[in-house]
Amino acid sequence: xxxxxxxxxxxxxxxxxxxxxxxxxxxxxxxxxxxxxxxxxxxxxxxxxxxxxxxxxxxxxxxxxxxxxxxxxxxxxxxxxxxxxxxxxxxxxxxxxxxxxxxxxxxxxxxx
Amino acid sequence: xxxxxxxxxxxxxxxxxxxxxxxxxxxxxxxxxxxxxxxxxxxxxxxxxxxxxxxxxxxxxxxxxxxxxxxxxxxxxxxxxxxxxxxxxxxxxxxxxxxxxxxxxxxxxxxxxxx
Numbered sequence: 463x464x465x466x467x468x469x470x471x472x473x474x475x476x477x478x479x480x481x482x483x484x485x486x487x488x489x490x491x492x493x494x495x496x497x498x499x500x501x502x503x504x505x506x507x508x509x510x511x512x513x514x515x516x517x518x519x520x521x522x523x524x525x526x527x528x529x530x531x532x533x534x535x536x537x538x539x540x541x542x543x544x545x546x547x548x549x550x551x552x553x554x555x556x557x558x559x560x561x562x563x564x565x566x567x568x569x570x571x572x573x574x
Numbered sequence: 575x576x577x578x579x580x581x582x583x584x585x586x587x588x589x590x591x592x593x594x595x596x597x598x599x600x601x602x603x604x605x606x607x608x609x610x611x612x613x614x615x616x617x618x619x620x621x622x623x624x625x626x627x628x629x630x631x632x633x634x635x636x637x638x639x640x641x642x643x644x645x646x647x648x649x650x651x652x653x654x655x656x657x658x659x660x661x662x663x664x665x666x667x668x669x670x671x672x673x674x675x676x677x678x679x680x681x682x683x684x685x686x687x688x689x
Binding site: 471493495504505507510512550552554556558560561562563564565566567568570 | 607609611616617618619620621624665669674675676677679680681682
């Protein structure tokens with residue numbers, strides 16, 4: 463079974479704080495993704511990575527950065543959190559051999 | 575234009591009723607994948623099924639079945655004898671041959687199954 467885990471289910475941060483969201487997958491998948499999900503806007507891709515140290519911008523990369531130092535781990539970084547980054551963040555992974563994206567449990571981030 | 579349309583925003587049924595969730599997609603590629611995911615209140619998106627564009631066979635898995643019709647660009651999902659645990663938001667998604675990493679998600683259909 464594919465397992466994607468995220469470091470926190472719920473997170474509360476203050477405006478201006480630096481925030482790290484961690485995602486780990488145990489299936490040796492090449493591809494990893496970060497999405498945010500907001501009511502009425504659906505799922506939107508922030509960044510994805512197809513290999514260690516490789517990254518590509520998704521549809522809404524502004525205000526975010528990512529890091530992939532190891533194949534199994536993909537981090538999303540909010541350099542200076544703002545209230546409009548309050549959202550549900552979902553991590554996913556996939557392999558080019560299968561193309562299905564498997565999702566983690568999500569992190570609900572509240573920025574005050 | 576939306577690539578994946580789930581016109582039903584919310585559906586309510588009583589337990590044991592059958593329910594069909596509609597998904598209409600739009601693509602010019604001849605090679606593509608279609609997916610269904612379930613998102614229960616806990617938040618995780620659970621993968622249910624993947625279909626490639628060359629396989630129009632209908633699929634049945636327990637109480638779940640999927641009807642893929644290229645002629646109408648639809649990939650509908652039916653739950654037979656619904657149960658309260660089926661209550662969730664269901665997403666249909668499309669990925670295309672020119673970039674399989676890019677998923678186009680529908681807006682989701684919220685299914686409420688009442689006891």
